[in-house]
Amino acid sequence: MDKKKAEFGSEPVARAKVVIVDPRRTVTVNACEVEAGKENVMHLAINSGSDLALFNAWLTYIASKGWTDKAFIDASTKNFDKARAANNVSLDEAARITRPHPRPDPPICGMDCPAEGRQCTPANHVCL
Numbered sequence: 001m002d003k004k005k006a007e008f009g010s011e012p013v014a015r016a017k018v019v020i021v022d023p024r025r026t027v028t029v030n031a032c033e034v035e036a037g038k039e040n041v042m043h044l045a046i047n048s049g050s051d052l053a054l055f056n057a058w059l060t061y062i063a064s065k066g067w068t069d070k071a072f073i074d075a076s077t078k079n080f081d082k083a084r085a086a087n088n089v090s091l092d093e094a095a096r097i098t099r100p101h102p103r104p105d106p107p108i109c110g111m112d113c114p115a116e117g118r119q120c121t122p123a124n125h126v127c128l
Helices: 002-008 027-036 051-065 070-076 080-086 091-098
Strands: 018-021 041-044
Touching (some): 018 027
């Protein structure tokens, strides 16, 4: 908060929201929830390898809303408009691409595991 107050002066500032994009729940998610509070952390567990589709959808949406700093983009990039046009992804399309596929439940202990010679352990209900 001190950094924000130094940057924004007397302008009221709220706590930051954290968005983590990772197919797996990692220690980073846990650490952010501890520091920022669970209500301030969003973990997007997208399909592995679909992060570029999500980025392109965000870029498309943000640019379409005019929430860009044209002077900064012009000074820092080349061919921004061409890149935006070539990577135009709607939010609906990104949702379809990034949505995790359901995973089958692991076998319950006492049942045969799919691979011969393997056993399901009672501690974690996973084939070994």
